[in-house]
Each structure stands twice: as C-alpha cells, then as structure tokens.
Amino acid sequence: MILPVLQYPDERLRRKSQPVDEITDEIRELASNMLETMYDEEGIGLAAPQVGHFIRMIVIDISPCYETEEGNVEDNGEPPMPMVLINPELSFSGATVKSEEGCLSVPNSYRATVPRREKVSLKALSLDGDPIELEADGMLAICLQHECDHLDGKLFIDYISRLKLNLYKASLRKLVKA
Numbered sequence: 001m002i003l004p005v006l007q008y009p010d011e012r013l014r015r016k017s018q019p020v021d022e023i024t025d026e027i028r029e030l031a032s033n034m035l036e037t038m039y040d041e042e043g044i045g046l047a048a049p050q051v052g053h054f055i056r057m058i059v060i061d062i063s064p065c066y067e068t069e070e071g072n073v074e075d076n077g078e079p080p081m082p083m084v085l086i087n088p089e090l091s092f093s094g095a096t097v098k099s100e101e102g103c104l105s106v107p108n109s110y111r112a113t114v115p116r117r118e119k120v121s122l123k124a125l126s127l128d129g130d131p132i133e134l135e136a137d138g139m140l141a142i143c144l145q146h147e148c149d150h151l152d153g154k155l156f157i158d159y160i161s162r163l164k165l166n167l168y169k170a171s172l173r174k175l176v177k178a
C-alpha cells in the first residue's frame with residue numbers, strides 16, 4: 001500500500017521518533033508499505049516519521065542508482081536491494097563532504113548542497129531482529145545520515161543558509177497563491 005508522505009512545513013516532521021521495542025506484524029507491514037511508497041516516489045530512502053509513524057525505522061535502497069560526476073543520481077538498471085533498518089545508530093568518521101540532496105518530504109523537488117560526513121558505522125536491527133553492523137561510505141553513508149536525521153526531526157534544509165531557506169519558503173508561498 002502506498003502511504004501519503006508528510007510534506008514540509010508539516011510540524012510532525014519535527015517530532016523525535018521512539019525506539020522500536022518489539023518487531024510486530026504491524027511493523028513488518030509498515031516496512032513493506034514504506035518500501036512500496038519509496039519505490040513509487042523514486043526515492044532512495046524513507047523514514048517512518050515521513051509517513052506519520054514516529055518510530056525509529058528507515059528503509060533504503062541505493063542499488064538501482066549511481067552517482068554521476070555532477071553528483072546526480074541515475075538509474076543503472078541494477079535489481080533492487082531493499083534494506084530495512086530498525087533502531088539505527090550511526091557514528092561518523094572521515095572528512096566532511098558536500099552532498100546534493102532532495103527529500104520526499106520537501107516539496108517541489110527542491111535540492112541543495114549540505115555537509116555530511118564521508119563515512120559512518122551503522123548499528124541496527126533487521127526486520128527479523130538480527131543485529132546489523134556495517135561500515136558505509138559514498139551514497140550509502142550519505143543516505144543513512146539523511147534518513148537517521150528524520151528520526152530526530154531533522155531535515156536536510158536545516159543545514160542550508162537562512163537566505164537560501166527564505167528563498168525556498170518564498171517560492172513555496174508563491175506556488176500556494178498561484
């Protein structure tokens with residue numbers, strides 16, 4: 001089932017999500033619906049709070065895309081490789097890198113360049129409750145940082161300058177009036 005994705009400036013996107021205590025059928029169904037929604041929207045990640053569930057669960061699939069030299073994400077025809085991560089925790093390392101991002105919760109396909117860390121170590125649980133530990137760099141590291149931010153009520157536009165944010169907000173207001 002495709003779920004509606006909350007859109008900025010919806011205040012619910014600012015809520016802090018709670019850890020998952022028990023992986024129930026309801027959680028498994030939500031994970032499957034989140035993946036379906038993410039693929040339908042052609043996103044590479046989605047966090048539970050974006051679909052109105054304030055629990056620490058994210059889904060990611062970066063396999064069908066690659067990053068071009070210009071930093072764009074393009075389809076590479078690879079088969080999908082969905083990841084469901086429950087209670088993800090990141091620790092950061094490596095340099096600060098520039099990342100051009102968009103978000104399914106930020107309207108008008110707005111994109112901006114934000115700072116991220118080059119590498120992350122991830123600890124999480126799988127949908128079966130098995131521990132997952134991995135080191136990530138490249139697009140996976142960026143995507144993990146973006147999605148985990150959602151669990152703490154943070155959006156990528158929080159990293160841009162006030163001037164850029166005000167320009168973006170003004171463009172949204174214009175659209176609403178039109």
Ligand SMILES: [Zn+2]
Pocket residue numbers: 102103104105146147150
């Ligand atoms: Zn997002």
